[in-house]
Amino acid sequence: MFEPPREPHHRRAAVEMRLIALIRHSVGHGESASRLCTTQKRWVGERKSSFGVPTLQWRGPPQVCELSSRPAPPMKPSMIPDAKRAVRQYWDAAPSGSSLTNAEPGSKAFFDEIEASRYRLEPFIPKFAEFERWRNKRVLEIGVGLGTDFVRFARGGANLSGIDLTEAAIDLVRRRLALENLDANLRVADAEALPFADESFDLVYSWGVLHHTPDTERAIGEIWRVLRPGGETRVMLYSRRSWVALGAWARYALLRGRPWRSFGSVLAAHMESVGTKAYTQPELEEMFSRFSSVSFTRFVTPYDRRVSGSLARVTGPRFGWFVGTSAQRPH
Numbered sequence: 399m400f401e402p403p404r405e406p407h408h409r410r411a412a413v414e415m416r417l418i419a420l421i422r423h424s425v426g427h428g429e430s431a432s433r434l435c436t437t438q439k440r441w442v443g444e445r446k447s448s449f450g451v452p453t454l455q456w457r458g459p460p461q462v463c464e465l466s467s468r469p470a471p472p473m474k475p476s477m478i479p480d481a482k483r484a485v486r487q488y489w490d491a492a493p494s495g496s497s498l499t500n501a502e503p504g505s506k507a508f509f510d511e512i513e514a515s516r517y518r519l520e521p522f523i524p525k526f527a528e529f530e531r532w533r534n535k536r537v538l539e540i541g542v543g544l545g546t547d548f549v550r551f552a553r554g555g556a557n558l559s560g561i562d563l564t565e566a567a568i569d570l571v572r573r574r575l576a577l578e579n580l581d582a583n584l585r586v587a588d589a590e591a592l593p594f595a596d597e598s599f600d601l602v603y604s605w606g607v608l609h610h611t612p613d614t615e616r617a618i619g620e621i622w623r624v625l626r627p628g629g630e631t632r633v634m635l636y637s638r639r640s641w642v643a644l645g646a647w648a649r650y651a652l653l654r655g656r657p658w659r660s661f662g663s664v665l666a667a668h669m670e671s672v673g674t675k676a677y678t679q680p681e682l683e684e685m686f687s688r689f690s691s692v693s694f695t696r697f698v699t700p701y702d703r704r705v706s707g708s709l710a711r712v713t714g715p716r717f718g719w720f721v722g723t724s725a726q727r728p729h
């Protein structure tokens with residue numbers, strides 16, 4: 399398995415992440431051993447995180463679900479290290495993008511409204527993913543979330559597999575596929591230990607996921623492993639030299655009288671799930687150094703424009719929060 403050497407800042411961030419997870423755990427934010435029942439959660443309405451990134455708010459206490467039969471058994475919570483458990487708990491309670499609609503979770507209106515809003519806010523996704531290009535190709539999406547990109551691959555005729563760390567996401571995407579009479583292989587699994595044989599896929603796609611997992615380099619090593627030689631990967635990660643990262647630092651370091659705090663430690667503590675990372679260009683190049691035909695595309699997001707105002711028009715895409723990497727496993 400490919401595991402590139404870690405830079406010192408990665409080690410520091412990992413230690414910080416574990417400490418934060420431990421503290422959160424000890425003050426009562428740890429995950430219960432029971433799985434949450436998404437069907438009994440109630441949607442409350444739109445809520446924005448501190449950075450304007452849409453997040454979900456549910457009403458009422460989570461309910462314990464009866465286990466039902468599934469193609470693949472869920473991972474046992476006891477097998478998940480603390481840092482990853484905190485990530486899983488966060489996304490289980492707040493599937494990404496759900497705040498874009500007030501419709502009943504799992505309904506057709508719910509998915510339709512999320513889809514329309516997603517591509518209005520992030521219109522660059524279809525060009526990056528090229529959903530229609532993968533007909534009859536073996537495609538894996540890592541971190542399907544609510545499955546908006548995933549169904550686009552399915553509609554395009556890909557031979558499709560998808561994983562997510564949370565049961566909530568996988569349940570909702572199963573429902574979404576059923577609504578459209580589409581078929582795909584979906585399972586709860588960890589990006590750092592993909593449950594697929596070597597060289598199984600023509601494309602591995604992941605949008606906004608791998609910066610949340612504790613060992614991102616390991617996950618990229620897994621992408622390499624499951625790609626066939628000549629296969630492609632398209633991965634979006636957060637960029638540290640970005641307006642969003644600057645805004646977070648201004649808010650949580652500068653304005654709190656702690657300007658010595660690094661962008662990395664602010665993002666790990668305050669950006670979505672605990673331990674979120676963002677990368678510089680040299681770090682990205684290092685992480686994908688084993689691949690060929692590597693190219694990086696930066697995307698300025700509405701979340702950047704909230705920080706930069708009209709300045710982003712002058713600076714162009716270079717300080718965008720999202721960076722898409724396209725790369726190939728050499729033949």
Ligand SMILES: C[S@@+](CC[C@H](N)C(=O)[O-])C[C@H]1O[C@@H](n2cnc3c(N)ncnc32)[C@H](O)[C@@H]1O
Pocket residue numbers: 485486489490493494495540541542543544545561562563564567587588589590604605606607610611612
């Ligand atoms: C910001 S959401 C993105 C979801 C989707 N790709 C999208 O663009 O809407 C991050 C997702 O990554 C998943 N995730 C985080 N760590 C993961 C891991 N180690 N393995 C698989 N999925 C993971 C979370 O459960 C969550 O659904």
